[in-house]
Amino acid sequence: MENDQAIFPCSSSTPPASHLSLNMVNSHAYNDNFQGDKADGYFNMGGPNFSDFSQSQSFVGTESTNEVKSDKKKGEKKVKKPKYAFQTRSQVDILDDGYRWRKYGQKAVKNNKFPRSYYRCTHQGCHVKKQVQRLSKDEGVVVTTYEGMHSHPINKSNDNFEHILTQMQIYTAQNL
DNA sequence: CGATTTTGACCAGCGC
DNA sequence: GCGCTGGTCAAAATCG
Numbered sequence: 680m681e682n683d684q685a686i687f688p689c690s691s692s693t694p695p696a697s698h699l700s701l702n703m704v705n706s707h708a709y710n711d712n713f714q715g716d717k718a719d720g721y722f723n724m725g726g727p728n729f730s731d732f733s734q735s736q737s738f739v740g741t742e743s744t745n746e747v748k749s750d751k752k753k754g755e756k757k758v759k760k761p762k763y764a765f766q767t768r769s770q771v772d773i774l775d776d777g778y779r780w781r782k783y784g785q786k787a788v789k790n791n792k793f794p795r796s797y798y799r800c801t802h803q804g805c806h807v808k809k810q811v812q813r814l815s816k817d818e819g820v821v822v823t824t825y826e827g828m829h830s831h832p833i834n835k836s837n838d839n840f841e842h843i844l845t846q847m848q849i850y851t852a853q854n855l
Numbered sequence: 856c857g858a859t860t861t862t863g864a865c866c867a868g869c870g871c
Numbered sequence: 872g873c874g875c876t877g878g879t880c881a882a883a884a885t886c887g
Contacts, residue, residue, distance in 0.1 A: 782860055784879060797878070801858085810878090860885070870875085 764824040778802070780809065791815040802831050 780798035787794045793813040800807040807827035814820040 781858080783881095785861075786877065786879095789876065795877090808878095856887105858886085861883085863881095863883105865878105865880080867878085868876090871873090 762824050762826050764822055766820055766822050778807075788812065793818075800827075805831055 784797035792815040
């Protein structure tokens with residue numbers, strides 16, 4: 680999994696919905712104003728009010744240089760972990776993007792009243808991780824942080840997420 | 856019965 | 872060096 684560019688499975692086919700993610704990076708980025716926590720670098724471009732769900736999307740390019748000098752336990756080569764965070768307006772924490780996720784942890788964040796859930800892709804050979812976090816400031820905002828990239832097809836009908844992507848593209852075009 | 860969730864413990868990185 | 876915070880593991884519990 681050396682490919683760290685996009686989190687969408689459609690990056691190889693380059694569908695019309697894939698370039699929208701590039702558009703979102705054009706927004707202004709502020710570091711320490713998102714949650715007051717670690718300066719990760721969140722890109723926010725969502726408007727205050729749009730429509731129903733998933734209207735305010737954020738994009739995060741967090742190059743956490745997590746380098747391990749020597750193999751301690753896992754023996755994994757953790758050189759660089761690019762993370763991509765999405766800020767979604769939703770009432771539910773579980774944003775089904777079409778993949779199968781297995782929850783492997785949950786921790787409470789300091790600045791957030793809501794705990795952060797850690798998920799892992801259950802696909803064989805796919806070590807994509809994702810963490811879902813809800814903002815204590817806005818309980819209707821859910822931040823989903825993806826880590827890694829899927830190299831396998833979705834075993835579900837991604838019609839739902841595709842619909843969301845389409846809406847995101849429309850909103851992005853209107854916003855920009 | 857298998858897969859997944861829950862929850863506490865453990866560990867590593869960072870700041871003081 | 873110690874304490875805090877964040878991330879992962881693993882065993883038990885739960886669900887389908």
